[in-house]
Amino acid sequence: MMSDTPEMVKKVFAIFVVGILIIGFFMVFTQMPKGNEVNVNNTVSRFYVMKDVDHATQMLDKGTYFNKDMVPLRNDVPYTPITFGKSSNLEDGAANVVTSIVVDYRGFDTLGEVTVLFLAASGVMLVLHGEKRKIPKKKIAPSEIMYVGTRIAFAVIFLFGIYVFIHGHLTPGGGFPGGAIIASGILGLFLGRQGYSPNKAGLTVFESLSGMAYVIIGIIGLVGEKSFLANFLPTGTIGDLFSAGFIALIYIAIGMKVGSELSAVTNAMIVDTEED
Amino acid sequence: MEKAEASSINRYFYAVVLYFFLWIILTYPFSIQEWEAGAAIAFTASLLSYKELSISGLKNIKRIGILLFWYLPVFIRELIKANLHVAGLVLNPKMPIKPGFVKIKTNLKSPVARVWLANSITLTPGTLSVDIEGQYIYIHWITVGSTDVEHASEEIAGSFEKILEVMFR
Amino acid sequence: MVDLILGWTGVVLVFIGVFFLFLGALGIFRLPDLFNRLQAGTKATTLGVVSTTIGVGLIAKGWLVFSLALAIFLLMTNPISSHALGRASYRAGVKPYKGTNPDLYAEKVKKESDQK
Amino acid sequence: MRIEIPQFIWIAWFVIVSIATILATIRAIVGPTNSDRAVGLDTWTTITTGFWVILALYFFQYILLSVSMVYAILSFLGVLAIARYLERGL
Incomplete structure (x- = not known):
């Protein structure tokens, strides 16, 4: 808020915000289902969330998960229930159904999203370009604690970003959040030291290689399976790390691309440069 | 650096x-x-x-033993003491505070060790490390016991400094 | 039986954690100046969130390892961020509470600003 | 699998955390200086990380623990960025 706002207005605003918060918090108790009685068994990622695939398979065999008496939509087509972990279709082979749709059916769309991000990053770097780097003199350097702390925290954040995009087909998450987490780790390095600059050539190489990898995976699908961005790998057992076909490969490519792009954007926005 | x-x-x-x-x-x-x-x-x-x-490489693995069996018990004890202190302070209607900024001196050479010391000081009763400059750490103390540098160092950092000296040797 | 004991220990730990989170917020609300608030805020909320995390890890079997990792990350980063805030606000010109005595840090900040 | 936690215990946890969040919010709004607001925000994010962990138990979803890890990372970096901005260092 502005510093010349009268005290009264500030207090009224505070009371207003707090009132909304109180209403929000206490609506929780009327709107939420009871904690011990939530039935989330109707979601597929539940199997992975429980981290207990054997139990899930038992549930399948007993028929508690799928309703055997379900009426099929079309009577001329025999009703075949989807069996997780056995079919070769990608939709049943990935624990996270959303990612299977995003990467398989709408894989071309995702390629377009990556391109949009690439164009945005290129635009930022075009606008904020500068050859010479300005050495700041009046700015206050961060202390030793921040330097060492961000350096050690960077390791954890970097590995966690990799964890998020490698497990994209098992848990919510995937390439875009994973890349953003890695880029925020790089932002931490910028905050913790004065005059940090990432290896720009390395970032460019990573970005290009991962973008190329996406297209190459698509072309392999075109050659092998007669369709661009089609799955060409076995789906494996649901819930395992090595499952769900090529989703993991594509998410690794997206994660590296988004991470290096956003790091380059951070670099361009944070560093003062002199135009020549 | x-x-x-x-x-x-x-x-x-x-x-x-x-x-x-x-x-x-x-x-x-x-x-x-x-x-x-x-x-x-x-x-x-x-x-x-x-x-x-890291800057000291595989040497860090040897430090984990000291960390687990010597540093951690002392740290947890101090953390709980600090929180009881905060609870007593906040729940007391009069709030008996006597704050001040003091300066302490450490003998630790490694920067990582100094950062560990500063972070431990932040989580122990009544102290918050505000800045660090070479061997001196500036500390906000909520109930000032002593303004002398030597005496304050002994009182605030004494227990951790011994452990960290062994650990980062 | 072991599950039962561990579970109720976890419930008690979450209670302790939630209580200290509340105390941290109360300290933020009541104490007179920024540095004292930062003291209460850092210590109480750090113990609160760490205790809550470990308690949840004890209640739900199989979560303990990840919750310990989360607790260690929080223990590592919380003091750093509060240190950064304290240093920054002193340099941004926040005056300490009027009973603050002695103020040895003021000399250093003054010396640094004179150098510029 | 896990112990049955009575409903009143859940309600007690949620009420205490809610009151804590409200107190931190008040400090983040009325704090006399911008630094005070930043301190309120710091406390707010830490409390919310704890709240995410309790919610993970409430819905019994393992992934919400990962969400709280992301939240912890964001709160650390966000507060660090605000601090660097306040001391005119960035």
Whole structure:
């Protein structure tokens, strides 16, 4: 808020915000289902969330998960229930159904999203370009604690970003959040030291290689399976790390691309440069 | 800012070990597939970032024993004491505070050790490390006991400094 | 039986954690100046969130390893961020509470600003 | 699998955390200086990380623990960025 706002207005605003918060918090108790009685068994990622695939398979065999008496939509087509972990279709082979749709059916769309991000990053770097780097003199350097702390925290954040995009087909998450987490780790390095600059050539190489990898995976699908961005790998057992076909490969490519792009954007926005 | 103590190979392998260990923790229900992927990731990811992670390399692994069996019990005791102190302060209607900024001196050479000391000071009763400059740490003390540098150092940092001196030798 | 004991220990730990989170917020609300608020805020909320995390890890079997990792990350980063805030606000010109005595840090900040 | 936690215990946890969040919010709004607001925000994010962990138990979803890890990372970096901005260092 502005510093010349009268005290009264500030207090009224505070009371207003707090009132909304109180209403929000206490609506929780009327709107939420009871904690011990939530039935989330109707979601597929539940199997992975429980981290207990054997139990899930038992549930399948007993028929508690799928309703055997379900009426099929079309009577001329025999009703075949989807069996997780056995079919070769990608939709049943990935624990996270959303990612299977995003990467398989709408894989071309995702390629377009990556391109949009690439164009945005290129635009930022075009606008904020500068050859010479300005050495700041009046700015206050961060202390030793921040330097060492961000350096050690960077390791954890970097590995966690990799964890998020490698497990994209098992848990919510995937390439875009994973890349953003890695880029925020790089932002931490910028905050913790004065005059940090990432290896720009390395970032460019990573970005290009991962973008190329996406297209190459698509072309392999075109050659092998007669369709661009089609799955060409076995789906494996649901819930395992090595499952769900090529989703993991594509998410690794997206994660590296988004991470290096956003790091380059951070670099361009944070560093003062002199135009020549 | 700091000079590397160990060779790059040494630091690289420390990063590999640490990343592999962290990966196992993050993907806890042990499975051989996660371990295979973890090994590959540890080798490649530490190639990218071993320079940021450590300066003294594999020596750090030896410190974990001291960390677990000597540092951690003292730290947890101090943390609980600090919180009881805060609770007494906040719930007391009169709030008996007598704050001040004091300066203490440490004999620790390694920057990482000094940062550990400063962070431990932040989480112990009534003290908050505000700034660090060489061997001096500036501290906000909520109930000032002594303004003398030597005396204040002994009172605030004494118990941790001994442990950290052994640990970062 | 072991599950039962561990579970109720976890419930008690979450209660302790939630209580200290509340105390941290109360300290933020009541104490007179920024640095004292930062003291209460850092210590109480750090113990609160760490205790909550470990308690939840004890209640739900199989979560303990990840929750310990989360607790260690929080223990590592919380003091750093509060240190950064304290240093920054002193340099941004926040005056300490009027009973603050002695103020040895003011000399250092003054010396640094004179150098510029 | 896990112990049955009575409903009143859940309600007690949620009420205490809610009151804590409200107190931190008040400090983040009325704090006399911008630094005070930043301190309120710091406390707010830490409390919310704890709240995410309790919610993870409430819905019994393992992934919400990962969400709280992301939240912890964001709160650390966000507060660090605000601090660097306040001391005119960035």
